[in-house]
């Protein structure tokens with residue numbers, strides 16, 4: 001039985017770079033099985049929040065807990081061991097490697113072959129590597145890009161490469177998936193397909209995403225957290241957030257979430 005309570009809890013997180021306070025006392029919960037969107041104007045601190053959860057930046061204060069246990073000093077290379085995976089704002093793929101090779105890069109924490117095992121090419125090690133490749137192909141199939149498995153990433157359209165990046169995060173079978181601007185650069189059709197994929201993940205994976213594409217966010221997320229100048233200014237369902245005057249003020253001069261211009 002999983003422990004009760006949120007899968008991820010962020011409490012009183014403060015991050016600054018030099019004199020610039022980028023996150024100020026940020027607290028939020030990500031419930032199990034939910035899709036939580038983090039929105040806010042440019043520079044609000046959304047990616048920094050992800051970076052703090054993943055250990056790319058060290059908060060000055062505050063705490064994180066994951067699955068009921070403290071997540072102290074998270075380290076980017078050990079994240080998948082905790083059951084956390086993320087995609088980056090850019091693609092972050094190895095453009096000269098194939099799709100399959102890129103996805104396998106997301107399984108490194110489970111590659112138990114070691115140097116000696118690899119040199120000896122032991123049957124156990126070979127079986128293990130074959131199993132990882134099968135799992136990578138299964139994820140590619142689930143994302144309907146299995147036919148591209150042996151193609152070099154650089155040769156693929158942007159929308160397909162975005163799916164490869166998602167496949168690489170999913171292959172570690174994360175409990176929490178952090179998506180940084182997953183819809184950026186996608187066509188309307190690709191964005192709608194992505195929403196369908198994310199909805200399909202919820203049974204096994206909790207999702208937290210940062211996104212500027214407001215229709216996508218409003219239709220997909222169960223809950224939204226709005227950041228402005230590093231502070232949480234609103235949270236609630238998409239409908240609650242859309243109606244919140246503080247959110248409308250924060251977005252002054254930009255498309256109001258869910259508004260006619262969004």
Ligand SMILES: Nc1ncnc2c1ncn2[C@@H]1O[C@H](COP(=O)(O)OP(=O)(O)OP(=O)(O)O)[C@@H](O)[C@H]1O
Pocket residue numbers: 017022040041042043044045046047048049
């Ligand atoms: N490593 C860093 N060093 C110095 N300043 C940084 C660093 N990372 C982010 N910042 C600054 O922190 C602020 C918040 O940046 P962040 O990328 O978290 O915002 P964001 O809400 O994700 O913005 P966007 O929507 O434009 O991606 C910005 O002013 C940014 O310039």
